[in-house]
Amino acid sequence: xRTTTARRTITKILATVALVGGAASVAGVxxxxxxxxxxxxxxxxxxxxxxVLMNSAANSTGVxxxxxxxxxxxxxxxxxxxxxxxxxxxxxDLTTTITNNNALTQALRLTVDNxxxxxxxxxxxxxxxxxxxxxxTNGPLGDNGPTSGWGQTSSWLPTINSGKAVYIRxxxxxxxxxxxxSTQGLSTGVTWTLTGTQRTGTTTVVTPTAx
Numbered sequence: 001x002r003t004t005t006a007r008r009t010i011t012k013i014l015a016t017v018a019l020v021g022g023a024a025s026v027a028g029v030x031x032x033x034x035x036x037x038x039x040x041x042x043x044x045x046x047x048x049x050x051x052v053l054m055n056s057a058a059n060s061t062g063v064x065x066x067x068x069x070x071x072x073x074x075x076x077x078x079x080x081x082x083x084x085x086x087x088x089x090x091x092x093d094l095t096t097t098i099t100n101n102n103a104l105t106q107a108l109r110l111t112v113d114n115x116x117x118x119x120x121x122x123x124x125x126x127x128x129x130x131x132x133x134x135x136x137t138n139g140p141l142g143d144n145g146p147t148s149g150w151g152q153t154s155s156w157l158p159t160i161n162s163g164k165a166v167y168i169r170x171x172x173x174x175x176x177x178x179x180x181x182s183t184q185g186l187s188t189g190v191t192w193t194l195t196g197t198q199r200t201g202t203t204t205v206v207t208p209t210a211x
Contacts, residue, residue, distance in 0.1 A: 051083025052092070052160070052196035063172075070183075071176035075126050077119045080156065080194065081165040088161040090199040092153040096141060099189035103182045104174075109138040111171040118167050126169055138173070141190050153194075161199075 055078060065074040082089070098105055112135040115128035156166045174183070 050089070050196055050198050051086035052089065052194055053079075053081050053083050054192075054194050055079050065172060068174045070174055070178040070180060073171055073173040075124075075169060075171045077121070077126060078168040078170055079118070079165050080160065080168065082160055082163065082196075086196075088199045089157055089196045091197040092157055092160070093195045093197075094153050095193050095195070097191045097193065098141060099191075100187055102186050102188060104186040105141060105188040105190075107174060107178045107183050108141055108188070109173045109175060110136065110141055111138055111173065112136045113169045113171075115167045115169065118165075119169050128167075128169070135168075138175075 063074065063076045065072075068074070113128070114133040114135055115130055116133075117128065117130035119126050120129055159166055
């Protein structure tokens, strides 16, 4: 009787150990069978540039008028546009600087016209094939500030920012009423400086794309 009881007790103990071992095995499968994954999110950023062109040359245009006498005029076209890859402009200012400010400078007059199409040059005439807008008539050259008649540069922004050009005709005249005794033999110079400023900063929402 004692022998039988001892065997039953040993059998129960072995069965219990076997169950514990089985549970441990199942737990081991869960630990080593986990899946993993890695993903990234990134942003590429570059800065823009501001570029404005006058007569398709970076920030410059040059005209020479020599041996003018009272009654003479010189006419020249000016094309203003954004440089390639430039950001849009928020402001545009045109100023002048005079060298040798003298009686000739005071006598010279500037007339500025705008055409909605490129000006057509035919001999000594330059005509607008579209609609002409007069920006100034016989104004002074100005000095170290906004040039008379060219102060409407802000109105050009929508056209320039749309990628189109603004077409200007400038006429520099030495009026026939000018006193020859006070202006003859003199020389002067004028530099027009066009300055474009960037547009106002904005917030742009960009939706990420799945990689």
